Amino acid sequence: MIGKWLVAAAVGLVAGAGHAAEVVLRWGDVVPATHPSAQMIDRVAAAVKDKTGGRIEIQGFPGGQLGGSRDMIEAVANGIQEMVTEGAANFGTWLPTISVVEAPYIWRDAAHLVAAMSGPIGKDYDEQLRKARGMRILGTTYYGTRHLTTSKKEVRTVADMAGFKLRVPENEVFKAMAEAWGARPTPINFNELYLALQQGVVDGQENPLPTIQSAKLFEVQKYLVLTGHIITPRLVVINEAAYQRLKPEDRAALEAAVAEGIAWQNEEIRKAEASLVLTLEKAGVTVITPDVASFREAVLKVVPQRFEARWGKGTWERIQAVR
Secondary structure (H helix, E strand, C coil): CHHHHHHHHHHHHHHHHHHHCCEEEEEECCCCCCCHHHHHHHHHHHHHHHHCCCCEEEEEECCCCCCCHHHHHHHHHHCCCCEEEEEHHHHCCCCHHHHHHHCCCCCCCHHHHHHHHHCHHHHHHHHHHHHHHCEEEEEEEEEEEEEEEECCCCCCCHHHHCCCEEEECCCHHHHHHHHHCCCEEEECCHHHHHHHHHCCCCCEEEEEHHHHHHCCHHHHCCEEEEEEEEEEEEEEEEEHHHHHHCCHHHHHHHHHHHHHHHHHHHHHHHHHHHHHHHHHHHCCCEEECCCHHHHHHHHHCCHHHHHHHHHCCCHHHHHHCCC
């Protein structure tokens, strides 16, 4: 009798666990768990669990646990992984037109980015990505404004970038930007970046201030150069087949939770950026205000024209016209 009871109890526990979570969504990000983008996953997971009565479980995997940027996007496209947060330009391999939204000096400010990606332009990219590779954009986050850091060299004008080995993400727009500056672009996965800087594999890197802090890159960098070259959108993306398998009410719950999470994350990034220059300076980093115009002019002479065919004629101007 006792043996039968134990077996029945075990079966009941398994059945109960299965009932508690009808769907598991694995959500990856390359940034460390301390970054607001990764913390957003936990907040969305809690909200979705509450809104769906536990039917949907979101499992977060920060710090590149599921692979690098390209690996995870490919996994989501193929349905091996359900969700990812990644820089918009990193989807350019799968949807070439979308890389324009992470182009250097295309956005006036974060509000301009949000307005464009929340309107018809963002909806167009969502439709294209679904048709091209079966991935749906659930929302766009403000990742921050990217700045340059260097290990040894003071950089004050674009001329100082000649021959500079600059780590960039694995996409063509960032490579073209580095080349326009006269630098030598060196793609390295984010989760390998700290060690690459520490060992001198590259001379420097570029990222938003909250990323520089959360990944502790300031520990292996001497100079922060306030180039403000890219206002970065990151996309929260889900595999379309996984999305369609959700009940309509669960889709609505997921979308609402993601929207709430993005609003929280964006505010955290803005608050962090307001204080981090001083924080990093106190940590021993030398802050340089460079000749930003020289960086901007070098890029705008080359990059928009180089990618016009890929982005679509008039796309740059259409984005600039958003108010």
